[in-house]
Amino acid sequence: MNLHPRWIFGFAAVLALTGCLRAQRSAAADAQDNREADLAITYTEQYSNLVSASTFWHGGGGAELSAPIYRGLGMTANVAGTETSNAANSGVGLTLVTANFGPRYTYRHPLGRQRNRSLAIFGQALGGLAWGFNSYFPSTSGAQTNYVSSDLQLGGGADLGLSRHFGLRLFQGDWLRTEFPNGTTNVQNTLRLSAGVVFRIRQRQ
DSSP: OOOOHHHHHHHHHHHHHHHHHHHHHHGGGGOTTOEEEEEEEEEEEEEEESSTTOEEEEEEEEEEEEEEEETTEEEEEEEEEEEESSGGGSSOOEEEEEEEEEEEEEEEEEOTTOTTOEEEEEEEEEEEEEEEESSOBOOTTOOBSOEEEEEEEEEEEEEEEOSSSEEEEEEEEEEEEEOOOOSSSOOEEEEEEEEEEEEEEEEOO
C-alpha cells in the first residue's frame, strides 16, 4: 500500500517531535526552575550522489526541535524534506523526507553584557528513517517508485541568540547516509546545508 508523501511526512514529524518533547520533560529534574526547548525552522539544500559520480542538488526545508537533558547534553528531533524534478540530469525526480532522533552536545558562549545574546555551537549524531518518493529505485525484486530506508545523520552548526525567545541558525552542516536501491552500491552520501530562524520556548514552573 502506497501512502501519500504528505501523510507519511506528517506522521514522521509527530513521532520525532513527540520523542524530543519527552526528553524535554525529563530535563526538568535537572532544572526545576525552568524548561526550555529550541525550535529551528530552516531552508535546506542537499548535495547527493545518485550512482557512482553522478551528483545533484535538491532543496526544501526542515524543522528541528532540541531540548537539554544535563548541562550541554540534550536530545534532538529533526524532520526535513527536499525535492528535485531532474536528479543528475537523469529525467527522474526525487522527493526525500527524513525523520531522525538522537543526542546533541551544545556549547553556549555569552556575547557582551546582554544576558539573552549568545553563540551556541553544537554537534549531533542522529538516526532514523528516510522516505523516497516519485523516483526510480531498481532492486532484485524489481523497480519501485517509493522506498523506505534507514539513515544516519552526523553534523553540527551554530546558533546566534538575539533575544530571550528568538535567534538565527547561522549555519548547519550534516552528512546524511541513506541506503536506497540504486543497482550498484545501494548507498547514497549527502551533504546537507541549512540556515534559518530559531524560536526558544521557555516555561517557568
